[in-house]
Amino acid sequence: MAKDKKDKALVAAAGVHYVAFKLSSLGYATGLTAPGVENVDLLAANPRTLKSISIQVKTAQKAPRKSKGVEYCVWPISKKLVNTLPSGTFFIIFVDLRGGGSNGLPDAYIVPSKYMKNNSWVEIEEYPKPPKAPTAYWCNIDDVQASNSKNRWDLIP
Secondary structure, three states, rough: OOOOOHHHHHHHHHHHHHHHHHHHHHHOEEEEEEOOOOOOOOEOOOOOOOOEEEEEEEEEEEEEEOOEEEEEEEEEHHHHHHHHHOOOOOEEEEEOOOOOOOOOOOOEEEEEHHHOOOOOOOOOEEOOOOOOOEEEEEEEHHHHHHHEEEEEHHHOO
């Protein structure tokens, strides 16, 4: 394994634990789901309002990309999640570990599922491109879309 490449499971765990840490520090009761639970990585409850949410965390070691002068962040996302995206109290939090090391805390893009469904805060691309049947999906968040969600922990009820 290359020196700067991290094991996928460790990268995913780092993102989930970062979100759990952040929500706990904001006063939410937060719990990790059992390994292997589909689509839900965390459950969080606000003890003051008694509202609870389900969270899927998608983590990238280095999410930023640049193409044709446009900067954006990208994460892989499962076809099943895209096709069965729940609404209401379901959130997807995209975590950019920013390469790890000493360059600060990760960035988190907090996206309520209703904004995933209509592609208003994110862009979901299929790969391979039509006419072939898609086998993978990528979620892209550009600078304009990021202004709605980047480190917006206040979106959590």
